[in-house]
Amino acid sequence: MTTVQKGEAATVHWATREPAEVCRRALHHEPFRATHPLAAHPLFTIDALMRLAREVSKRKGDLYFDAGDVSIDDKWGKIPVPDRPVTDVIERIESAGAWIVMKHVELNPAYAAVLADWAAFVRDVAGPSGAHLLRKPEMLVFITSPNRVTPFHFDAEVNFLVQIAGSKDLWVCDPNDRTVTTEEELEIYYAGDIAAGHYKPRVDVEAQHFQLDPGDAVHIPTHGAHWVKNHNNISISLSLNFEFPAWYRADIYRANHYLRRLGVTPRGPGCSVLSDRAKAATGAAIRLTRDARRRLVSGARA
Structure with a gap:
C-alpha cells in the first residue's frame, strides 16, 4: 500500500495491490485489486448518506431503489420499487431487501473532491497514452441490504467497485469472451438497452471471484459481465467511473x-x-x- 509520511503519521492513498505496470496492462481488460482511504470517511456514514439522498432525490433520474428477493438473472425494471421515500428505505435498510443507487454524487462539491483523488489515481495507472481516453468521472453510491444480490450485467464505463462498509462477494467475467457477452448484446446495449446482457448458466464457474471488505476496491473491466452478493450485513459501496469518448466503441x-x-x-x-x-x-x-x-x-x- 502506498503511504505518504507526515511527521509521525501516515496518510493512506489510493494504491494498486500489484505493480503499476501490471495494472496498466490490465486496465480495461482484466480485473485487478486496489486499496483506498475511504472506509472511515465521514461523507459515507449512514447519516451523511441520508442527507445526500434528500439532495439527490430532487434531481430527475439520479436516484433509483428497489426491494425484493432478487436472483442473478433478474433484470433492471422487473424488481418492485417501494412506494415510500428513499429516506424511509434507508432507515429500514437492514430488513428492507433493498438496493439504493445515488448517481452523479459528484455534483456535491465535497464528494467531487473525493472523486478527483480517485480520478488522478486512475489516470496515473493508465499512463499518458491511456489517460486521454478517460472522460467525465462520475461517482455512484450504493446502499444495500444484507444478503441482497445485484444481478448479472455489464457496463460501458471504466469502473472501480469500492467497498466502504460491510462486505460482499463479486464475480467478474472475461470481457473478451463472446460466449459470455455476445456482440449482439453489446450492440443492443449501445443502442439503448442497459439490461442487454443475459446470464448463461456456466459463467459462475469461470468468473473470477473477489471478496470485498472495507478498504478494498476492484477494477471491473469494460464489458466485463459481473454480479454481486452482499454478505449478511448492510453494505455501503461506490462505483467510480470514467466514460470513453463515443467514437472509441x-x-x-x-x-x-x-x-x-x-x-x-x-x-x-x-x-x-x-x-x-x-x-x-x-x-x-x-x-x-x-x-x-x-x-x-x-x-x-x-
Whole structure:
C-alpha cells in the first residue's frame, strides 16, 4: 500500500495491490485489486448518506431503489420499487431487501473532491497514452441490504467497485469472451438497452471471484459481465467511473446494431481501422439524431 509520511503519521492513498505496470496492462481488460482511504470517511456514514439522498432525490433520474428477493438473472425494471421515500428505505435498510443507487454524487462539491483523488489515481495507472481516453468521472453510491444480490450485467464505463462498509462477494467475467457477452448484446446495449446482457448458466464457474471488505476496491473491466452478493450485513459501496469518448466503441457498436437489423453480420471494433472510422461516423449521426429527437420531445412536454 502506498503511504505518504507526515511527521509521525501516515496518510493512506489510493494504491494498486500489484505493480503499476501490471495494472496498466490490465486496465480495461482484466480485473485487478486496489486499496483506498475511504472506509472511515465521514461523507459515507449512514447519516451523511441520508442527507445526500434528500439532495439527490430532487434531481430527475439520479436516484433509483428497489426491494425484493432478487436472483442473478433478474433484470433492471422487473424488481418492485417501494412506494415510500428513499429516506424511509434507508432507515429500514437492514430488513428492507433493498438496493439504493445515488448517481452523479459528484455534483456535491465535497464528494467531487473525493472523486478527483480517485480520478488522478486512475489516470496515473493508465499512463499518458491511456489517460486521454478517460472522460467525465462520475461517482455512484450504493446502499444495500444484507444478503441482497445485484444481478448479472455489464457496463460501458471504466469502473472501480469500492467497498466502504460491510462486505460482499463479486464475480467478474472475461470481457473478451463472446460466449459470455455476445456482440449482439453489446450492440443492443449501445443502442439503448442497459439490461442487454443475459446470464448463461456456466459463467459462475469461470468468473473470477473477489471478496470485498472495507478498504478494498476492484477494477471491473469494460464489458466485463459481473454480479454481486452482499454478505449478511448492510453494505455501503461506490462505483467510480470514467466514460470513453463515443467514437472509441459506442458509436461503432451503435452502427453495428443497425447493420445487423438490415441483415448484415458486422465485425466488432478493432477488426478494421477504415471500417471502424466509417461506422463511428455513422453511429455518431445516429446518436445525434436520437438526442435531437429526445430534446424535441422533452421540449414539447415542457
